[in-house]
Amino acid sequence: MQKQGFAEKLLLWYEENHRPLPWRDTRDPYKIWLSEIILQQTRVDQGLPYYQKFISRYPSVKKLADAPEADVLRTWQGLGYYSRARNLLKCARIIVSEYQGFFPSGYHDLLRLPGVGPYTAAAIASFAFEEPVAVLDGNVFRFTARFFGIDTDITTTQAGREFREILSELLPAKHSSRFNQALMEFGALVCTPKKPECATCVFNVPCFARQNKKQNILPVKKKAKPSTNLYFNYLAIRQGGHLWMALRDSPGIWQGLYELLLIEGEEKSIHLPTGPVMSALQPHIVRLDFDEEHLHILSHRNIHARFYTLVINDVKLLPEPLRQKGRFYTKEEVGRLPKPILIDKYLRSRFF
DNA sequence: CAGTCGTGGTA
DNA sequence: TTACCAAGACT
Numbered sequence: 163m164q165k166q167g168f169a170e171k172l173l174l175w176y177e178e179n180h181r182p183l184p185w186r187d188t189r190d191p192y193k194i195w196l197s198e199i200i201l202q203q204t205r206v207d208q209g210l211p212y213y214q215k216f217i218s219r220y221p222s223v224k225k226l227a228d229a230p231e232a233d234v235l236r237t238w239q240g241l242g243y244y245s246r247a248r249n250l251l252k253c254a255r256i257i258v259s260e261y262q263g264f265f266p267s268g269y270h271d272l273l274r275l276p277g278v279g280p281y282t283a284a285a286i287a288s289f290a291f292e293e294p295v296a297v298l299d300g301n302v303f304r305f306t307a308r309f310f311g312i313d314t315d316i317t318t319t320q321a322g323r324e325f326r327e328i329l330s331e332l333l334p335a336k337h338s339s340r341f342n343q344a345l346m347e348f349g350a351l352v353c354t355p356k357k358p359e360c361a362t363c364v365f366n367v368p369c370f371a372r373q374n375k376k377q378n379i380l381p382v383k384k385k386a387k388p389s390t391n392l393y394f395n396y397l398a399i400r401q402g403g404h405l406w407m408a409l410r411d412s413p414g415i416w417q418g419l420y421e422l423l424l425i426e427g428e429e430k431s432i433h434l435p436t437g438p439v440m441s442a443l444q445p446h447i448v449r450l451d452f453d454e455e456h457l458h459i460l461s462h463r464n465i466h467a468r469f470y471t472l473v474i475n476d477v478k479l480l481p482e483p484l485r486q487k488g489r490f491y492t493k494e495e496v497g498r499l500p501k502p503i504l505i506d507k508y509l510r511s512r513f514f
Numbered sequence: 515c516a517g518t519c520g521t522g523g524t525a
Numbered sequence: 526t527t528a529c530c531a532a533g534a535c536t
Binding site: 206243276277413 | 530532
């Protein structure tokens with residue numbers, strides 16, 4: 163199949179079938195950047211409401227740059243991969259302070275921004291500035307691997323070089339932005355991971371995977387290593403109408419979000435957690451309840467969480483463990499804090 | 515380079 | 526139910 167014929171067929175399909183999305187027909191780098199960060203490892207259906215919220219609360223990069231991190235994380239709450247939100251804010255502040263509020267237009271300058279990797283830099287350079295660079299996301303890798311029958315593991319850097327070379331060659335001189343978006347949309351709607359729509363696919367005749375019935379083999383992707391278990395005992399400590407919460411400030415899961423008092427266990431246990439923290443709290447406990455274990459699944463962790471509700475008496479001097487990291491918050495304050503979805507769901511069922 | 519980082523949807 | 530995985534980036 164000739165290069166020009168391929169591009170023409172793809173663009174024709176795109177005009178007829180693409181989804182109308184708010185960031186699609188704009189050249190506004192702010193909107194394109196925002197949508198691309200939100201859509202990293204995230205489906206359009208899940209990301210769309212967040213995009214609307216962000217545009218509504220932060221209509222410009224300047225407004226975003228002025229926001230406190232906790233507010234940005236609260237807006238991001240529920241989307242996951244929270245480093246994206248922290249880097250989003252970092253990046254906005256750099257755009258304002260070092261670029262006078264205007265995004266750089268070149269791939270290599272964009273690549274230096276926090277949270278902007280090879281994919282996102284190419285997407286912004288292409289969609290906002292019509293730079294003729296190939297945009298390689300999961301959709302493009304999948305379609306390309308199937309169509310050309312490439313069995314290189316797409317998680318390797320070698321695959322990056324190999325696929326980039328093929329797509330750079332395929333990229334038309336004109337309408338490269340449209341071409342890139344079309345290829346991604348095609349992967350998302352037709353050449354899907356499971357049960358691709360080969361019967362109606364406009365490329366089904368020349369497609370290697372279709373010819374060789376290897377739609378389920380390609381693309382080749384290294385398997386994720388199995389999840390490990392974590393055992394979280396959360397203490398919802400209440401005093402009057404207040405609830406004790408603390409910031410997770412160390413790098414790792416849920417950095418920047420707020421949670422209840424966490425006592426991590428080594429293994430599954432039906433017993434009340436023990437240790438110095440519990441000992442310090444013990445004399446102040448007025449009431450104690452607990453409920454069944456919640457299993458919270460992350461991409462690489464299984465969190466077995468058990469929540470304990472403690473009501474403690476109104477002492478002047480807080481027990482030492484409670485003074486160190488967090489403090490008591492009112493219900494209104496708790497509602498505004500960014501929280502892991504696990505914590506948010508628990509509080510909605512038992513606290514609010 | 516391998517490990518880390520969320521959440522929700524699908525088969 | 527289990528496994529996969531979605532418009533990746535960072536360390």
